[in-house]
Amino acid sequence: MANRGYKRKKGGGCAFIFFGGLLFLITLFILVLSRDRVNPREEYLENTKYLAMEVSKKYKLFPSVTLAQSALESNFGRSELSTEYKNYFGIKSNSGENAVGLNTSEYIDGEEVTLKENFRRYNTKEESFNDYAKLITEAGRYESVRRAKNYEEAAVALYESGYATDPNYSQKIIDLIEEYNLHELDIETIN
DSSP: OOOSSSOOOOHHHHHHHHHHHHHHHHHHHHHHHHHHHHHHOHHHHHHOOOOOOOOHHHHHHHHHHHHHHHHHTTTTTSHHHHHOOOOOOOOOOOOSSSEEEOOOOOOOOTTEEEEEEEEESSSSSHHHHHHHHHHHHHGGHHHHHHHSSSSHHEEEHHHTTTOOTTTHHHHHHHHHHHHTTTTTHHHHHHH
16 A cells, blocks of 8 residues: 555654653642642641640630630641740740740730740640640639630630730631631530
8 A cells, every 4th residue: 555645753652652641640649749738727636636625624624715726826836836845825924934035926005016025835735735724724814714605705705814915816716616616626525
């Protein structure tokens, strides 16, 4: 048979197969990486929820509030205060002993300002959680937090008791609780 003017390029099929296969492998690699990637916020909540439940049960606090507040104060365990000094609640120190001075945002007369404050240092995450629970249960100014009937009341009471100066503090805690369904921890712990 005679070749009727069709010329076949040499190697064109191989290049197509090579680049098609390469594109397939890259796509597969990206899919595997994105599927296995864990959201750092969810990872913090999952890794910390049992500690929050244990401490909250012992001190009769709402675990949803304890966990959400630790997430907020520590930026989900990624702040310098939590990673370097194991302080997950932004608890300040009245003395220089066992304290670290760091810059922090505070609200004064409705304006956000940066101040250098002394914060407590802890040896472990557990120590930080227990100290927080002791503070809330022993300090008279947090009685309204202890009397709260639900997580919303507890979050509002924390702000009103002077735990934080951010006027949106209570709402931020409530939003975290609702976004991640942390109120389910209250049911598990209270029952």
